[in-house]
Amino acid sequence: MKYYDKLIFELSAEGRTGYSIPKNRFPAAGPLPEALRREEAPLLPQVSEIDVVRHYTNLSQMNFGVDTGFYPLGSCTMKYNPKINEEIANLPAFAGIHPLQPEKTVQGVLEVYYEMERMLAEITGMKAFTFNPCAGAHGELTGLMVMRSYHLSRGDGKRTKVIVPDSAHGTNPASAAVCGLEVVVVKSKENGRIDVNDLKPLLDDTVAGIMMTNPNTLGLFETEIREIAALVHAAGGLLYYDGANMNPLMGVVRPGDMGFDIMHLNLHKTFSTPHGGGGPGSGPVGVAAYLEPYLPLPKVVRNDDGTFSVLQDGNLSAGKVSGFMGNFGVILRAYTYLLMLGKENLRKVGELSVLGANYVKESLKDLYKLPIEGVCKHEFVFDGLFNDGAHDDVHGATTLDVAKRLLDFGFHAPTIYFPLLFHQALMIEPTETESKETLDAFIAVMREIAREAAEDPAILQDAPHNAPVRRPDETTAARNPILKFTDSKPCE
Amino acid sequence: MGQFAYFPHTPEDIRAMLEKVSLRSLEDLYGDVPEEFVRKEEYDLPEALSEEEVRARFAELSARNVPMKVFVGAGAYDHYAPSVIPYLLSRSEFLTAYTPYQCEISQGTLRYIFEYQSMICSLTGMDVSNASMYDGPTAAAEAMMMAMASTRKKTRVLLSGALLPGVIKVVSTYAKFHGVEIGMVPAMGGQTCINCLKAELSKGDVAGVIVPSVNRYGIVEDHTGFADAVHAEKALLIEYCDPSALAVVKTPAEWGADIAVGDGQPLGIPLTYGGPYVGFMAVRKEHLRKMPGRIVGQTVDRDGKRAFVLTLQAREQHIRREKATSNICSNQSLMALYVTVYLSLMGADGLKKVNEISASGAKYLHDRLLATGKFEEAFPGKPFLKEFALRPLVPVDRLQEKLLEAGYFAGLQIEEGILTFCVTERRTKEEVDGLVSIIGEV
Amino acid sequence: MSKIMEGLLYSESHEWVKVEDGLAVIGVSDFAQKEMGEITxxxxxxxxxxxxxGETFGALESVKAASDLYSPVSGVVVEVNEELQDAPEKVNEDAFENWIIKVRMxxxxxxxxxxxxxxxxAMIGE
Structure with a gap:
């Protein structure tokens, strides 16, 4: 990757334009009253079309995507994003539709929502889905709103606590807090699973529910899920399933069958839609039958005559959580993926993702610390190198150093320093779309890096060596924030 | 079963990998899962389709959508999208990247977010912008929570009744669960009523007030005196804006607002039945540390090169967990790139022209519709740009049915007895005249 | 090994208190600043x-962490150390010299x- 140091503003010259719009064919409307007009025109670039195309093409070349190379970012399920998805999402028959158009003019759109809901319900064992949440965290919040609405509708207002494992994604406790719930942490056992004995005393009539992901963020299946579900249900609480880790269960295990009442899915992880450098995602929320009336609205329903309508009102509904019905463009992509995948390939998604993770784990655990032995699911966590630099061994390399060195070899780094249970966490998720050759190449590089760490850790500590920039100073960035162009200067 | 295009494993690969992990079969990978949870039944799903079959399926679905000439806005506007944008957005280095956690190989994403933040600041006049939110209504809800976090121990947030209905509904949903009491400030004569605002403020306990810059009737609101009244109660003024209109109307900063939010969709993002769009939020410097969402900052790397990183992350959920300002993680990054490329191409001049043409078309339609005698003015003399409101003098059902038959989506009933119309630069004079003549027949 | 100042009072959450002119001057211990790393x-x-x-009155932030500050006493804030607004690194330089707030108890x-x-x-085991 080559370094390119322009900002679009720096290409600007008075008098250049990059647009093409029609002449005004109407009588000129005349200006707004002066009191309502802005004083100065906004500072925006004045650039020609080719300036824009070259600039953003150059920027793109400083980026790494799934199409560039292997992206084993744990918890993010960076699988291949099929190109037919993009073709379909850009069809003009969908792109030009206004969200408030009358139902009879959007039957094709509504059918996609309906069919998608049916397929996701079958895959997860849930009864109904809302597609209105725009991302995973938005789904979590929506799911918790459904949970609270259920309790409140039964006059059970004192249920204001939600139990979250210490290994949970940071969004879980944050979503609970946004939803007005108090977070209670349940500890993990030595084997990385929820400690049922720690859970029991937490369960009383103030608990709204528990948020879990299974497999958990260590990639380990919560083997005591049956007991946990029974205990939580007996205490009147609900089980929430964080679908960030759904990939290994595809075609094999359904959250609904394990006793979960509410869940979200990340279409931008499990269902192959591209992550777009941080979104748009889509976080549909599924619920068991008894919770369907609490789902947010609007929602698509099928009429007896086979046509589709949009349900706008319901007394029990949690409310409205986004402007329209979520990121329809993302839902189209995920629907396309499921049509391509079909029932005959569904189980392979789960199996091959688990096989890949175990293969990488077994091939590296002699050089990297594996805190918990045994079969993992789609991902696993190393606690750094055996001779890591986390302690007093000044010559060692840390997990950060390993991550940065990987970039030199053309791989994206795994997720680092998460989960918080370990100090040097290195979380690896290969996904089912990576070949054995790719995994072998990654394993070879990880072994090479371990050798370098032992022989000459400075190589790691100075990495990356051939990226466009090297270890930017984050402390200065946070102490003296420069957050927009007018405060920025190119380097001398 | 044949090989599937997205799985690269040969049978031999699978055999070798299983051997490495000392298991006999793929089923054994789930040996730790309680037997009862491993599904034995076949899934009730369709069989896999080929690409050609998928295309055919979508041709079928597409045919069930009726293309319409769109004369409705109400939060989603049919503006022109330059051809360069989809072309650049389809570059897989942007499209298939994750959040820029590894800054060394994400400078492309980080730089465009920095540019996006700069442009949002330019449009709103505010000091700092975040990297994006889901959409306008959720950005308003986040602003409500931010106001609560910034003004300790207060309990209420006020909403203008002239905000888009969707914004009011989403903010109210968040408020219900977040423990915020919502107070409504009604619109009088088509604009948020300042005396009603003062009356609500005087009841005390107000953390923030959300008002529309251009409101649900398309009227450009006059917010003279709003900031003083709100600040006198130590509350935050939040302006909900159409960013396209901000090229010409008074900015949130000029009105004295603390937070500006809105939806970036009017900046050329296709309608796509409501999403993906992109929410924006920009604030005054003193509120920076309470702002939700990701923020990109500039710094230097080890060799002294200009570099960009995610910064001020100690506000965010992955560090603060339940104490974070917000739970937002993924945002709408690619749509922020959309906005950035759009604004680069259009510039201040192009955006101004978009406003001029749209407003001229809207004024023309407004006057022609009044001339049909089927409407009367809803709010006489109030200034508007691309969207306006009228009171129908003919039955709404009959009017809408007639329009629908002719392929026009126009005259949205925004509230009882009030229809809104919207004209963007994409609507031709022929289309506008066509709309008028159909209405004339009702 | 971190510095501990004689004559001050300490909380379990690593704040220190010095009584000066009837006010409680509150800061964080050297141990706490070391644990945080570079304060931003x-x-x-x-x-x-x-x-x-025992209530939170603020927080220390670094690039990858945040740590709440808990008040060792109850009262009204009469002064905050404005210098730290622009120079948070002063807490790293000398955690005892650079107090954070003064409280009328x-x-x-x-x-x-x-x-x-x-x-x-004894508590921090050094």
Whole structure:
């Protein structure tokens, strides 16, 4: 990757334009009253079309995507994003539709929502889905709103606590807090699973529910899920399933069958839609039958005559959580993926993702610390190198150093320093779309890096060596924030 | 079963990998899962389709959508999208990247977010912008929570009744669960009523007030005196804006607002039945540390090169967990790139022209519709740009049915007895005249 | 090994208190600043804010962490150390010199619950 140091503003010259719009064919409307007009025109670039195309093409070349190379970012399920998805999402028959158009003019759109809901319900064992949440965290919040609405509708207002494992994604406790719930942490056992004995005393009539992901963020299946579900249900609480880790269960295990009442899915992880450098995602929320009336609205329903309508009102509904019905463009992509995948390939998604993770784990655990032995699911966590630099061994390399060195070899780094249970966490998720050759190449590089760490850790500590920039100073960035162009200067 | 295009494993690969992990079969990978949870039944799903079959399926679905000439806005506007944008957005280095956690190989994403933040600041006049939110209504809800976090121990947030209905509904949903009491400030004569605002403020306990810059009737609101009244109660003024209109109307900063939010969709993002769009939020410097969402900052790397990183992350959920300002993680990054490329191409001049043409078309339609005698003015003399409101003098059902038959989506009933119309630069004079003549027949 | 200042009182959450002119001057210990690493921001309350004993009155932030500050006493904030707004690194440079807030105490008796230097030293195990 080559370094390119322009900002679009720096290409600007008075008098250049990059647009093409029609002449005004109407009588000129005349200006707004002066009191309502802005004083100065906004500072925006004045650039020609080719300036824009070259600039953003150059920027793109400083980026790494799934199409560039292997992206084993744990918890993010960076699988291949099929190109037919993009073709379909850009069809003009969908792109030009206004969200408030009358139902009879959007039957094709509504059918996609309906069919998608049916397929996701079958895959997860849930009864109904809302597609209105725009991302995973938005789904979590929506799911918790459904949970609270259920309790409140039964006059059970004192249920204001939600139990979250210490290994949970940071969004879980944050979503609970946004939803007005108090977070209670349940500890993990030595084997990385929820400690049922720690859970029991937490369960009383103030608990709204528990948020879990299974497999958990260590990639380990919560083997005591049956007991946990029974205990939580007996205490009147609900089980929430964080679908960030759904990939290994595809075609094999359904959250609904394990006793979960509410869940979200990340279409931008499990269902192959591209992550777009941080979104748009889509976080549909599924619920068991008894919770369907609490789902947010609007929602698509099928009429007896086979046509589709949009349900706008319901007394029990949690409310409205986004402007329209979520990121329809993302839902189209995920629907396309499921049509391509079909029932005959569904189980392979789960199996091959688990096989890949175990293969990488077994091939590296002699050089990297594996805190918990045994079969993992789609991902696993190393606690750094055996001779890591986390302690007093000044010559060692840390997990950060390993991550940065990987970039030199053309791989994206795994997720680092998460989960918080370990100090040097290195979380690896290969996904089912990576070949054995790719995994072998990654394993070879990880072994090479371990050798370098032992022989000459400075190589790691100075990495990356051939990226466009090297270890930017984050402390200065946070102490003296420069957050927009007018405060920025190119380097001398 | 044949090989599937997205799985690269040969049978031999699978055999070798299983051997490495000392298991006999793929089923054994789930040996730790309680037997009862491993599904034995076949899934009730369709069989896999080929690409050609998928295309055919979508041709079928597409045919069930009726293309319409769109004369409705109400939060989603049919503006022109330059051809360069989809072309650049389809570059897989942007499209298939994750959040820029590894800054060394994400400078492309980080730089465009920095540019996006700069442009949002330019449009709103505010000091700092975040990297994006889901959409306008959720950005308003986040602003409500931010106001609560910034003004300790207060309990209420006020909403203008002239905000888009969707914004009011989403903010109210968040408020219900977040423990915020919502107070409504009604619109009088088509604009948020300042005396009603003062009356609500005087009841005390107000953390923030959300008002529309251009409101649900398309009227450009006059917010003279709003900031003083709100600040006198130590509350935050939040302006909900159409960013396209901000090229010409008074900015949130000029009105004295603390937070500006809105939806970036009017900046050329296709309608796509409501999403993906992109929410924006920009604030005054003193509120920076309470702002939700990701923020990109500039710094230097080890060799002294200009570099960009995610910064001020100690506000965010992955560090603060339940104490974070917000739970937002993924945002709408690619749509922020959309906005950035759009604004680069259009510039201040192009955006101004978009406003001029749209407003001229809207004024023309407004006057022609009044001339049909089927409407009367809803709010006489109030200034508007691309969207306006009228009171129908003919039955709404009959009017809408007639329009629908002719392929026009126009005259949205925004509230009882009030229809809104919207004209963007994409609507031709022929289309506008066509709309008028159909209405004339009702 | 971190520095511990004799003559100050310490809380379990690593704040120190010095009574000066009847006010409680509050900062964080050298141990706490070392644990945080490079401090990038000190979140502080406003003058006249009321704070309760054990309640959070602010936070220390670094690039990858945030740590709440808990008030060892209850009272009203009479002064905040404005210097830290622009120079949070001063807490790293000298955590005892660079106090964070001054509080007019509601009840000086609350000071009795705090540790002296020796007890604090024992608590952090140094």
């Amino acid at each position: 921001y000190v979140d502080m309350p406003e003058v006249d804010d009321e704070i309760g004993k 509601n009840d000086e008796g609350e000071l009795a619950d705090l540790m002296d230097a020796a007890a604090y030293k």
